[in-house]
Structure formats: C-alpha cells, structure tokens
Amino acid sequence: MVIAKAEVRKIKRRTRRSHRRRAELGIPVGGKRPFGWNDDKRTLRTEEAELLAQAARDVIAGKSLHSILKNWREDGVRTVHGNEWQSRALKLALWNPRLCGWRRHNGDLVRDVNGVPVVGQWVPVITPWMAIDALFSSRVGPNVKADGTITDYRTPTHLLTGILRCGKPKGDGQICNAPMRVSTRPDLSGGFVYQCPSRSMGGCRGSGRNGTKVDECVTEAVLAKLEERKAARKKVDSEWNGEEELERLTKKQRKMLRAWQDDEISDELFFPENRTMEVRIKELRSERTQHALRVQRASVVTDEDVRQKWDSDEFDLAQKRALIRELLHAVIVIPVGGGGRRPFNPDLLVPKWIED
Structure with a gap:
C-alpha cells in the first residue's frame, strides 16, 4: 500500500512537470478543441474566431456580457459541445489568454526567464487581451458568490444608478452622499425618479429628481466633455510610464x-x-x-463618433454607463428646497469630473 501511494505521487509529479513543460513550450493541451479553433487547436475556425474577436471588442468598449450572450443565443451560436452559451462560459472564454496566443498555468501567465509571456503554438484571435484581463480582474472581488462561482455583471436598467449621489446637507455640514435609487412614478414624464433612499437603507430621503430629465442633462454634459477633449486634441498616452x-x-x-x-x-x-x-x-x-484597457477603449470608442453612436442607440446601456464612468466620479444632486413641485433646474446637478 505504501509503495502504491508513493508510485501515485510520482505519477502526479511527472504529470505536473509534463503539463508545465508543455505550457513553457506553448504546446496546446489535450481535451476538446477550444471555441474559435479547429480540432488541431492551432488554426482558427473563422466564424467562431470572428465571434470571439467581436465579443472582445464589445466588452472593451463597455458592452455587457448579458447583451453579447443575448445576441449569440438569438443567432443560435453553440459551444463546442453543442450547448447553449451561458454567462460564465462566455466570460471564461474571453478571459482566456489563449485569445492573444498566451497560456495560463495554475492561475498565472506562463512566462520565460525574462518575464515575458510565452507565445503558444496557435494562431491568436486578438491582441488586446490584457485590456480584457484588466476589466474582468477588477470585477472578481465583489462578483464571486459564496460557492465560488463567478456571476455576470448584468445590463443595468437605468443610466445613472450608482452614479448619482444625494447632496442634501447633514447636521455636521457634510452632504448625505448616499447613492440614489430608482422609484417608479407613473405620474411623471418618463415614469421614474432618482430618489435618495430611506434612513434605514443608508440615505436621508431628502432629494429626488425626474429620472428622464436627469438622464438627458447628464448625457449632454458627458457628450460636451468629449467634444471639449476632441477640440483640445487630448488623447490617451499609448506609452505606460512604469x-x-x-x-x-x-x-x-x-x-x-x-x-x-x-x-x-x-x-x-x-x-x-x-x-x-x-x-x-x-x-x-x-x-x-x-x-x-484605457488605451484600447480609447481606440474603440473614439471622440469623433461617440455622439452618433450614442444617439443612434448603437451603444447599449452598459456601454453608455462605462463611458460615463470614464469621465465622472459622481453627480451630486442638490435638493430643490421649498417643498412642492418646482421647474427642473439643471444647475442643481453638480458633476464631479475625473481629471485627465
């Protein structure tokens, strides 16, 4: 029995060394072919590879996995096992460094002695994989369930949830600063308001504003900021100084x-x-x-075409929110005061811009 256990341990060590050696040589591993590649795991299956490449560009531009998944299902796209795509499977497929020709082993990129990622013996689908890695890595913490599964960031239902903050002053002179929530209001144009939550939910219930009008106002401010950047010829520096x-x-x-x-x-x-x-x-x-990620997003969402894409609904809601997040820390909503209904005043929306 002792000899048998020792032999099993030896086999496991040899297997691990073999996997590591294959990874360092960039040799594709066994098993079913990856989506996007042919059975040789080296050459591209054109139609699938194009789907992956487009999905990668969409994710970098801010489009949600939920929207991509919906389109794939409507088009009848299936996994290599013939199953309908699920959110986790799509996320892992896009998060795989294989897309740009690299290999991950035991959770880390396989690197050579100089710290450079080893290039695999297969045709890559995309080159900006590090942008996707940055995007998904920033989401892992708050997006892991108790059972260890990774959930999807679903398409939000309103443009500015989590971005609007209540600006009502408290007794100590500080503002409430609670994230504003959405409440249904059929009597208003647009049918909803952004409202500071109750005290029991961390707010003060001291401010609320017509949701449609706030969305229109903040959207115009964001688009104007982009046009201002374009006029000043400001661009993301392609060189990283570290x-x-x-x-x-x-x-x-x-x-x-x-x-x-x-x-x-x-x-x-x-x-x-x-x-x-x-x-x-x-x-x-x-x-x-x-x-x-910033450089790649700047190349995908350019200042020249962003207004047209926004107005034509070429951007989905997740992409619009991602663009707003690139520009704004938050928007402070100052209470109207005086009670009763008053005309909408855009000056009571105070944007906190992220400095370039």
Whole structure:
C-alpha cells in the first residue's frame, strides 16, 4: 500500500512537470478543441474566431456580457459541445489568454526567464487581451458568490444608478452622499425618479429628481466633455510610464534568485526581499493592464463618433454607463428646497469630473 501511494505521487509529479513543460513550450493541451479553433487547436475556425474577436471588442468598449450572450443565443451560436452559451462560459472564454496566443498555468501567465509571456503554438484571435484581463480582474472581488462561482455583471436598467449621489446637507455640514435609487412614478414624464433612499437603507430621503430629465442633462454634459477633449486634441498616452521600473525589478528579482540558488545569499535575506519585490511587480503589472484597457477603449470608442453612436442607440446601456464612468466620479444632486413641485433646474446637478 505504501509503495502504491508513493508510485501515485510520482505519477502526479511527472504529470505536473509534463503539463508545465508543455505550457513553457506553448504546446496546446489535450481535451476538446477550444471555441474559435479547429480540432488541431492551432488554426482558427473563422466564424467562431470572428465571434470571439467581436465579443472582445464589445466588452472593451463597455458592452455587457448579458447583451453579447443575448445576441449569440438569438443567432443560435453553440459551444463546442453543442450547448447553449451561458454567462460564465462566455466570460471564461474571453478571459482566456489563449485569445492573444498566451497560456495560463495554475492561475498565472506562463512566462520565460525574462518575464515575458510565452507565445503558444496557435494562431491568436486578438491582441488586446490584457485590456480584457484588466476589466474582468477588477470585477472578481465583489462578483464571486459564496460557492465560488463567478456571476455576470448584468445590463443595468437605468443610466445613472450608482452614479448619482444625494447632496442634501447633514447636521455636521457634510452632504448625505448616499447613492440614489430608482422609484417608479407613473405620474411623471418618463415614469421614474432618482430618489435618495430611506434612513434605514443608508440615505436621508431628502432629494429626488425626474429620472428622464436627469438622464438627458447628464448625457449632454458627458457628450460636451468629449467634444471639449476632441477640440483640445487630448488623447490617451499609448506609452505606460512604469515599464522601466517593472523591467528593473524583474531583472533584479532574477539576479537575486540566481544568487540564492548558488548559496551566495541567505534565506533570511532572500525571502523577505523577494516577497517585497513580488508584491511591487504584481502592482506594476496590474497598472500596465489597466493602462492597456484605457488605451484600447480609447481606440474603440473614439471622440469623433461617440455622439452618433450614442444617439443612434448603437451603444447599449452598459456601454453608455462605462463611458460615463470614464469621465465622472459622481453627480451630486442638490435638493430643490421649498417643498412642492418646482421647474427642473439643471444647475442643481453638480458633476464631479475625473481629471485627465
């Protein structure tokens, strides 16, 4: 029995080493072919690859997985097993670095000795995968269920939920600042209001505004800001300024590792220093992927065509909200005051812009 268990452990170690070696060589693994590739797992299946590429561009532009999934289902798109696509499956397919020719092993990108991702032996579908990684990575924390499954960010039902904040002053001079919710009001044009929640829900119930008019006002302010940027010729810098530090730390970490392996430095020195460098390297890589997302989104959603796309409903609600989030921290809703109904006053909506 002991010999049998030892043999099983050896087999498992050999299997793990084999998987790692194949990953480092960029060799496709066994199993069913990935969606987007042929049975050889190297060449593209054109129709599926085009669907993946378009979905990737849409996600980067702010479109929700729910909207993409709805379109795929309506068009009869099926998985490689012939099943209807589900939200989790679509998210994992887009989040797979295989799309740009890279490989993930045990949760991390497979990198060579220089820290560069290993290029796999298959044709990539897209190149801006790091933008997708940045987008989905930022959602993992609040979007993981108790059972460990990842849920989808569904298409919101209103434009400014979570963006509008109550501006009623409190006793200490600070504003309420509670996120405003949507309440149905059939008697109003548009049929809904943005309302500060009750005290029991963290608000003060002290401000509310016609939802349709607020949406129109904030939309125009956002589009005007984009046109202002266009006039000033402001563009996202394609160069990330942390590359030099990342390269320096990566080389330093490799040098320290070699010194430790050659017993030139002690465990007491190596492990604390290596841990500190590893934390910073991860921070820098995260910053780089966030920058890649901003650059890629800027190339997908250009200032020149955004108003036309917005007005023609080419953008879905999730894309519009993503664009607003790129420009605004929040919009403070100042109470009308005086009681009773008063004319809508756009000056009581105070945008808090994200500085360039």
